[in-house]
Amino acid sequence: MIAVVPFKYRNPKTRLAKILSLDERKKLAMTMLRDVLSALSGVDRVTVVVPDDESVKACSFINAKFENAEVVMDDRNLDDLVNYFIDSHGEVAVVMADLPLLNEKILSKFFETDGDVVIAPGRKGGTNMLLVRNRMFRVSYHYGSFMKHLAIAKSRKLKVVVFDSFYSSIDIDDESDILELLIHGEGKESYKFLSSIMSVDCSSKDPYIKRRT
Amino acid sequence: MIAVVPFKYRNPKTRLAKILSLDERKKLAMTMLRDVLSALSGVDRVTVVVPDDESVKACSFINAKFENAEVVMDDRNLDDLVNYFIDSHGEVAVVMADLPLLNEKILSKFFETDGDVVIAPGRKGGTNMLLVRNRMFRVSYHYGSFMKHLAIAKSRKLKVVVFDSFYSSIDIDDESDILELLIHGEGKESYKFLSSIMSVDCSSKDPYIKRRT
Numbered sequence: 001m002i003a004v005v006p007f008k009y010r011n012p013k014t015r016l017a018k019i020l021s022l023d024e025r026k027k028l029a030m031t032m033l034r035d036v037l038s039a040l041s042g043v044d045r046v047t048v049v050v051p052d053d054e055s056v057k058a059c060s061f062i063n064a065k066f067e068n069a070e071v072v073m074d075d076r077n078l079d080d081l082v083n084y085f086i087d088s089h090g091e092v093a094v095v096m097a098d099l100p101l102l103n104e105k106i107l108s109k110f111f112e113t114d115g116d117v118v119i120a121p122g123r124k125g126g127t128n129m130l131l132v133r134n135r136m137f138r139v140s141y142h143y144g145s146f147m148k149h150l151a152i153a154k155s156r157k158l159k160v161v162v163f164d165s166f167y168s169s170i171d172i173d174d175e176s177d178i179l180e181l182l183i184h185g186e187g188k189e190s191y192k193f194l195s196s197i198m199s200v201d202c203s204s205k206d207p208y209i210k211r212r213t
Numbered sequence: 214m215i216a217v218v219p220f221k222y223r224n225p226k227t228r229l230a231k232i233l234s235l236d237e238r239k240k241l242a243m244t245m246l247r248d249v250l251s252a253l254s255g256v257d258r259v260t261v262v263v264p265d266d267e268s269v270k271a272c273s274f275i276n277a278k279f280e281n282a283e284v285v286m287d288d289r290n291l292d293d294l295v296n297y298f299i300d301s302h303g304e305v306a307v308v309m310a311d312l313p314l315l316n317e318k319i320l321s322k323f324f325e326t327d328g329d330v331v332i333a334p335g336r337k338g339g340t341n342m343l344l345v346r347n348r349m350f351r352v353s354y355h356y357g358s359f360m361k362h363l364a365i366a367k368s369r370k371l372k373v374v375v376f377d378s379f380y381s382s383i384d385i386d387d388e389s390d391i392l393e394l395l396i397h398g399e400g401k402e403s404y405k406f407l408s409s410i411m412s413v414d415c416s417s418k419d420p421y422i423k424r425r426t
Contacts, residue, residue, distance in 0.1 A: 106377065121379060123389070125396050125413075125420045144415035146396065162397075164319065166334060166382040176336070183338050183359065184375075200338070202357035207338045 001111060002045045004085050006078055007033055007097040009055035015174045019211075024197065030058065031190040032100040032172060037066045038189075039102035040095065043111075044068065047085075048097075051075040082139045086132050094130040094139075096122075100181055100190040101167035110168070115161035117153045120168040121146045128171050134158050179209050214324060215258045216306040217298050219291055220246055222268040226311070228387045232424075237410065243271060244403040245313040245385060250279045251402075252315035253308065256324075257281065260298075261310075264288040295352045299345050307343040307352075309335075313394055313403040314380035323381070328374035330366045333381040334359045341384050347371055392422050 011022065012029035020028065033048070040046050046069040050056055059071045074081060085092045093111065095102070110120060110129060117137050120129035125144035132139075136156045140148040153160035170180045172190075182200045185191030200207050224235065225242035233241065246261070253259050259282040263269055272284045287294060298305045306324065308315070323333060323342060330350050333342035338357035345352075349369045353361040366373035383393045385403075395413045398404030413420050 121397070123393060125392075125415070143418060144396075144413070144420040147413075147415065147420075164379050166377050166379050169379040169382065179338075180336060183357075184334070200357070200360075202338070202360065205356065207357040207360075 001043055001091060001093060002047060002085070002089050003040050003043045003093040003095050004082065005033070005036060005040070005046060005048045005095050005097050006081065007048050007050050007055060007059065008052075009050065009058040010052060013098070013172070016172075016178070019175060019178070019198075019209075026058075027193055028172070028190060029097070031188075031193045033059075033097045034065075034189045035100040036095060036097055036102055037062065037069055039099075039104055039107055041066065041068065042104050042108065043093070046070070047072055049074050049081060078141045079139050082130075082141070086135055086137060086139070090135055091133045092131075094127075094132075096128050096171055098172045099128055099168055099170065100172060100188050101170050101184055103167070106165055106167055110163050110165075113161055113163055114159070116158035117149065117160040118163050119146060119149055119160065120163040120165055122169050122171045126171060128168050129163065131163075175209065179207065182209060183207070214256055214304060214306060215260060215298070215302050216253050216256045216308050217295065218246070218249060218253070218259060218261045218308050218310050219294065220261050220263050220268060220272065220310040221265075222263065222271040223265060226385070229385075229391070232388060232391070232411075232422075239271075240406055241385070241403060242310070244401075244406045246272075246310045247278075247402045248313040249308060249310055249315055250275065250282055252312075252317055252320055254279065254281065255317050255321065256306070259283070260285055262287050262294060291354045292352050295343075295354070299348055299350060299352070303348055304346045305344075307340075307345075309341050309384055311385045312341055312381055312383065313385060313401050314383050314397055316380070319378055319380055323376050323378075326374055326376055327372070329371035330362065330373040331376050332359060332362055332373065333376040333378055335382050335384045339384060341381050342376065344376075388422065392420065395422060396420070 013025045048071045056073050062069050082094050116134040118131035122128040125146040127145040198209050201210050226238045261284045269286050275282050295307050329347040331344035335341040338359045340358040411422050414423050
């Protein structure tokens, strides 16, 4: 089994620019990538795909720290990239780099789930993890990809299964996701970093995040 | 095993008042309750606890439709109510009435999960489902209940396990949750109702909900 992890180090996580500096967003992106690679340590082969030299450089630690992982530069758009991996490997998992709450147990269950196509949804119609076991399948990652992937699988008569996990549903995109990481991320690299600069305030009905002073 | 489902019919789901009328919010609350009770059909005994006569009346259909369910009026606050059930039964599950994406399979897994206390989190530090098997445990449902329940369990040396489910994490509270129900709820009563008045628009980067015209 090969797992593909698309990753971008240049100006990452722009929706967090209101609460985190560029340096902090880069640090967050990098620690989340480490968390995802740790969760993937039981997989035969992990390919981190990056679009530019800056990202390659930032990922230079990977070969030494994660034996099963390699970094490949490829600037194709996500759809073309993943379709290429489906064509060339037949069986491939696509795991987003901003899923810090993943762990090995969740991934084992995910990889053991039957189906030509297995989708772990994120909120807002996202596809956070995808497992493809049939070359007939094509991806379409934008504008409600979860619904698109269900429709594509059905139109090609492929068996599609939805993987039910709260932890894999949390992709770190906006402030509300940061709250989830601070609540559920204990033990993660990204949690260690984030909790050094932010904390959760539970003094009102809905908990919220605030900068440490 | 007894499952407690707290339910309120009077002015429910106030955070949805901007997009749904009072009648629509009542209809939504009622269809979600039906979805939850259907998911709980494998449980020995389900007690729907309501705070007032209006809610008792609205729930009069339950006895006929769900053999394992009864309606009880009790206007204590949620904490006192659940602590009372823990004291009197020793083993009790608390399932919120606004979790329409539940199904029997998720609930079987939930009930089979080991631990003195099993918590199925919602976003924003919520406790969407709770399974208590030890009378030493107390609940505290407000202001970040997930963290509070972890802390209470630890302070009393009880084994606490987090139940990892995307579907049980979706409690219908605000507009963003309505989107999740419209994306993932096919086959549910609440989906049938909601999709008759609202739809999902996928023409921009993030899908959004809109009223049908």
